[in-house]
């Protein structure tokens with residue numbers, strides 16, 4: 001009893017903890033209005049092909065322009081949305097926005113097809129209605145299903161997550177591509193990878209961006225090579241995220257990664273910035289002049 005009283009007192013008087021709880025509570029309260037008022041928006045981070053440096057696609061990343069707190073990143077509100085049963089709404093907003101944007105780019109740059117990659121929260125992957133919603137968005141915006149990639153975490157792929165696996169199978173039957181995000185940080189069941197509808201592994205940033213930027217000297221190289229070999233034997237592509245230097249890119253290319261994403265190729269940015277990039281690069285197959293040596 002004394003112990004729990006002590007804990008309560010600690011809780012009440014820890015200003016950091018108090019501020020954090022207040023913020024989460026406030027975020028949960030403000031999020032529904034934020035959606036209605038258009039305070040949420042999406043930025044797009046380039047993904048480039050390892051072989052020629054051409055733009056392969058973009059990842060859609062959620063942001064919130066909060067009227068009092070300024071710009072909030074997904075780490076500040078996605079977990080709160082998940083906890084408070086609002087991730088479906090937030091996730092659908094991102095998916096709808098990203099699909100509309102993909103349709104716009106397809107119309108404006110018909111000879112430069114881009115993959116649109118969107119994160120799926122576990123609760124979204126659990127929703128049996130998702131494939132129908134996705135099929136509707138693809139049709140509405142005239143998007144080739146193979147140009148939409150959905151990123152799920154390893155935990156969504158657990159056999160225990162029975163409905164999620166069914167939903168992902170239905171999405172894969174539509175022709176949508178599935179990527180496992182942050183691969184290597186969760187509970188990947190390697191034997192399951194074979195039977196699951198997965199097309200790409202996204203290597204977790206932790207392996208790709210060593211704190212000292214000396215990837216070559218680290219054991220991470222061995223881990224990456226192992227993941228690449230695993231992916232190859234299963235017929236999957238490998239996307240390396242968190243690529244922050246050309247030196248890292250060279251090593252990752254040699255290790256066999258197919259696609260790179262990271263600050264060295266562009267931070268998450270506005271659709272206008274991506275559009276400008278599309279306008280200055282020629283389309284697929286004619287982009288020799290922008291190839292890297």
Ligand code: C2E
Nearest residue numbers: 061062073074075078094119120121242243244261262263
């Ligand atoms: P993620 O899906 O792994 O996205 C990549 C994150 O790494 C992004 O952070 C991106 O800005 C960051 N990043 C990219 N390149 C580099 C780099 O070279 N160096 C470093 N240090 N970081 C890099 P962001 O935008 O803060 O997103 C964080 C996470 O929030 C995402 O991780 C994703 O799990 C989640 N998230 C974002 N948008 C959504 C969404 O619409 N739905 C769901 N469910 N989750 C989302």
Ligand code: MG
Nearest residue numbers: 059119151181
């Ligand atoms: Mg992601």
Ligand code: MG
Nearest residue numbers: 181182202241
């Ligand atoms: Mg990731």
Ligand code: MG
Nearest residue numbers: 181182204205
């Ligand atoms: Mg992540």
